[in-house]
Amino acid sequence: MKPILYGIKYVIQRLIFKADVPLICGLVLTNKCNLHCRHCRVADRGAQDLCFEEITKVIDSFYRDGGRCLYLEGGEPFLWQDGQHGIEDIVEYAHGIPIGSGLSPESRPTEKTGSASGSSIPSSLARRYSA
Numbered sequence: 001m002k003p004i005l006y007g008i009k010y011v012i013q014r015l016i017f018k019a020d021v022p023l024i025c026g027l028v029l030t031n032k033c034n035l036h037c038r039h040c041r042v043a044d045r046g047a048q049d050l051c052f053e054e055i056t057k058v059i060d061s062f063y064r065d066g067g068r069c070l071y072l073e074g075g076e077p078f079l080w081q082d083g084q085h086g087i088e089d090i091v092e093y094a095h096g097i098p099i100g101s102g103l104s105p106e107s108r109p110t111e112k113t114g115s116a117s118g119s120s121i122p123s124s125l126a127r128r129y130s131a
Contacts, residue, residue, distance in 0.1 A: 022067035027058060033075030042075045052085040056093055063097050070094050
């Protein structure tokens with residue numbers, strides 16, 4: 001029920017009051033990728049990975065502005081690392097605010113199962129880890 005009310009509030013703010021309220025944030029964590037798709041130039045961008053502190057600042061700002069849906073993307077988001085921090089730390093941080101990230105903290109594909117448990121899995125992972 002809460003997501004429906006938020007959606008109605010969002011539509012009213014955008015259409016009636018012409019407010020510039022974000023709904024979705026696509027956050028590029030890294031350009032690293034373990035696939036070598038012929039059509040893709042993401043790995044050639046040369047941009048540096050975001051650090052954990054920068055990511056949390058972006059998430060906080062997005063939430064303050066009204067955003068509630070976060071997509072972690074990049075080359076391959078599961079390859080992102082910042083010292084001891086991994087993608088699980090970002091997901092846990094976002095869920096603590098609460099922002100929906102499309103992935104649960106247990107979403108990393110495991111060696112045992114070879115699958116991820118998130119409700120939304122990037123297409124490169126869906127191809128790679130589907131049974």
